[in-house]
Amino acid sequence: MSETLVSNLEQQDSATALAKSDVLDQLLKPEVQEALTQLVDQLPKLSEMMALMTKTYELAQKVATDRVFIQDTVGGIQEVVKPLTEKVKGYASAAIEANDRAEQSDSVIGLFGMIKLLKDPELQKMLRFGQAYLDILGERRSQEK
DSSP states (O other), rough: OHHHHHHHHHHHHHHHHHHHHHHHHHHTTTTHHHHHHHHHHHHHHHHHHHHHHHHHHHHHOOOOOOOOHHHHHHHHHHHHHHHHHHHHHHHHHHHHHHHHHHHOOOOOOOOHHHHHHOHHHHHHHHHHHHHHHHOOOOOOOHHHH
């Protein structure tokens, strides 16, 4: 039993000695020495970066586990999204209603009807938007060339 123990210790010692010689061989290479010199020169910066990363990690951990903060954040996001959602729903319902009215109507819009429509403030607003949109697209296309 003691012979086995001695044999194991000798094997460990030879493995350790081999590993040490491999490390020493590596340390004798000029490129490894140059890399170590650069690493040592950068140690103050690396230390500062590690301290900052540690603080950032700790803050992220606190924020991720703070239920009140999470609820406040979700509430804030909902306050911003809710008005937008209501506006989109309003536009969608108006479009659906307009589609239903247009399908039910058999009236013909002639030339005089079109001229009358041109006076409608909502149509004027839409036409101004369309013109501005087309102007912007034209400007961007000319900038790309």
